[in-house]
Amino acid sequence: MPVTRSHTKHIPERTCIVCRQKRPKWELVRIVRTPQGALEIDNRGKKAGRGAYLCRTVDCLESGLRHKRLEYALKVEIGPEQRAGLLEYCKTLLAGGNSVERRSELHIEGACG
Numbered sequence: 001m002p003v004t005r006s007h008t009k010h011i012p013e014r015t016c017i018v019c020r021q022k023r024p025k026w027e028l029v030r031i032v033r034t035p036q037g038a039l040e041i042d043n044r045g046k047k048a049g050r051g052a053y054l055c056r057t058v059d060c061l062e063s064g065l066r067h068k069r070l071e072y073a074l075k076v077e078i079g080p081e082q083r084a085g086l087l088e089y090c091k092t093l094l095a096g097g098n099s100v101e102r103r104s105e106l107h108i109e110g111a112c113g
């Protein structure tokens with residue numbers, strides 16, 4: 001079943017916790033606090049737990065992590081190692097596979113209704 005963007009009536013929008021811009025969900029990165037208290041980047045938008053959305057830009061991801069916005073949004077403390085790990089992951093995410101990621105997100109959106 002093909003998913004056509006032009007016929008989408010409802011686009012789920014989320015607000016970036018750093019710049020407060022509203023964007024379609026798939027244009028944002030979701031970071032989730034798992035029930036175990038770990039932070040994970042949720043590429044599929046399916047993980048359970050409290051989540052925060054950030055733009056897929058270095059600016060928003062970095063300031064979200066550096067200025068404790070993420071900690072505030074998720075009500076969790078991020079240690080220096082965890083912070084470095086997340087930053088590293090974010091940069092990898094931004095460096096490649098963005099368009100591929102986007103396509104799969106779109107597909108999931110269509111499938112879930």
Ligand SMILES: [Zn+2]
Nearest residue numbers: 016019055060
């Ligand atoms: Zn942003």
